Amino acid sequence: MPRSAIPRVTLPNGITVPQLGQGTWRMGESPRTRRAEVEALQLGIELGMTLIDTAEMYGSGGAEEVVGEAIDGCRENIYLVSKVLPENATRSGTIAACEWSLARLGCDYIDLYLLHWRGGIKLAETVAAFQALMGEGLIRSWGVSNFDVDDMEDLVDVTGGDAAVTDQILYNLQRRSIEKSLMPWVQERGIPLMAYSPIEQGRLLRDPALNSVAARIKATPAQVALAWTLRRKDLIVIPKASSLQHVKENRAALEIELSASDLAALDRAFPPPDGPKPLEFL
Ligand SMILES: NC(=O)c1ccc[n+]([C@@H]2O[C@H](COP(=O)([O-])OP(=O)(O)OC[C@H]3O[C@@H](n4cnc5c(N)ncnc54)[C@H](OP(=O)(O)O)[C@@H]3O)[C@@H](O)[C@H]2O)c1
Numbered sequence: 001m002p003r004s005a006i007p008r009v010t011l012p013n014g015i016t017v018p019q020l021g022q023g024t025w026r027m028g029e030s031p032r033t034r035r036a037e038v039e040a041l042q043l044g045i046e047l048g049m050t051l052i053d054t055a056e057m058y059g060s061g062g063a064e065e066v067v068g069e070a071i072d073g074c075r076e077n078i079y080l081v082s083k084v085l086p087e088n089a090t091r092s093g094t095i096a097a098c099e100w101s102l103a104r105l106g107c108d109y110i111d112l113y114l115l116h117w118r119g120g121i122k123l124a125e126t127v128a129a130f131q132a133l134m135g136e137g138l139i140r141s142w143g144v145s146n147f148d149v150d151d152m153e154d155l156v157d158v159t160g161g162d163a164a165v166t167d168q169i170l171y172n173l174q175r176r177s178i179e180k181s182l183m184p185w186v187q188e189r190g191i192p193l194m195a196y197s198p199i200e201q202g203r204l205l206r207d208p209a210l211n212s213v214a215a216r217i218k219a220t221p222a223q224v225a226l227a228w229t230l231r232r233k234d235l236i237v238i239p240k241a242s243s244l245q246h247v248k249e250n251r252a253a254l255e256i257e258l259s260a261s262d263l264a265a266l267d268r269a270f271p272p273p274d275g276p277k278p279l280e281f282l
Contacts, residue, residue, distance in 0.1 A: 006048040006254060009192050009236050011165040013141055015111075017079045019230060020254055021051030022247075023196065023240030028062025033242065034069075040242045041070035045078070047251040053168070053194070053238045055083035055116055056101050064104035072106065080105065081112040081168075081194075083145060084126075086119025094129030098138055113139040114168055117146035117281075124158045131160055141165045145196075148178075148279040149185050164191065166236070170280050171195035173228055173270040174204055177277035187234065194236040197282055199225045209269030213262050219253075222246070226253035228266060 008016040022044045027037045041052065054067045064082065071078045082105070088097040098113060113133065115126050130142035144155060145168035155161040167186060171178060171193065178193075186193055204210060205221045214221045222239075229237045230253065241247045258266070 028059030181276035227256035
């Protein structure tokens with residue numbers, strides 16, 4: 001079992017959250033796997049991964065129900081993140097979506113509510129809805145997801161748009177495009193990113209270079225991929241695991257420190273971008 005505490009990342013509103021959390025995409029899709037999913041999330045919570053990311057989209061609400069069951073009795077220890085779909089993100093639609101999410105989660109409030117990706121609805125309208133939800137105490141903060149630099153610039157131009165506390169985006173060894181574009185943009189403004197699909201939904205795990213570093217340091221490829229993202233201390237990382245073994249492995253990834261030669265080997269296999277590049281999506 002890992003011994004050291006999970007490092008924390010400070011959001012622009014001063015709240016600190018664990019750097020390593022838990023994702024829930026593909027949970028809540030089948031009653032057959034529900035118990036295992038609840039138990040995996042509960043083990044993760046015991047191990048300190050108390051930031052849980054979900055969305056109204058996942059399992060058409062089923063993932064929020066799984067999360068609700070997993071956090072029943074320990075809500076105050078959890079930093080709960082959920083998301084509104086772009087097509088629901090009008091002023092009244094966002095409020096209704098949030099109320100439905102809260103009902104499925106069995107909670108009175110969401111800690112961080114995100115716009116899942118940018119759609120056709122004006123950002124000013126969604127921001128106004130987020131402000132209203134904060135006023136009612138139904139959410140404690142808000143942010144965005146899948147926003148590139150141009151979207152972030154449009155957002156901060158909107159009244160109140162500079163209150164976003166994170167941008168949740170795709171980032172892993174294979175998806176480094178933002179290192180010279182979105183990453184410096186948010187760093188300058190003190191907005192931490194939240195990295196989703198940190199092991200590329202498992203597709204990274206067969207890579208020979210990753211496997212060779214993992215074998216050398218006696219870790220698993222997933223742990224090396226996670227340790228590589230966690231090396232950036234201002235990045236929140238949210239792997240999804242529905243097996244107890246994966247949850248334990250992921251928590252233990254925080255104990256791994258990659259050496260300069262490990263990092264150089266990974267850079268050779270997964271080169272950083274040679275200049276500003278657009279954000280990638282899944
Ligand atoms: N904002 C967005 O648009 C967006 C998009 C994608 C994802 N997300 C969020 O980010 C979270 C993470 O991303 P993701 O689910 O796409 O992908 P991911 O975390 O990169 O990969 C999840 C997959 O990897 C497996 N896995 C986990 N730990 C492992 C380990 N130690 N060894 C081997 N396999 C392991 C899981 O298997 P088991 O489940 O069998 O353990 C699952 O199949 C999501 O769940 C979601 O909350 C957000």
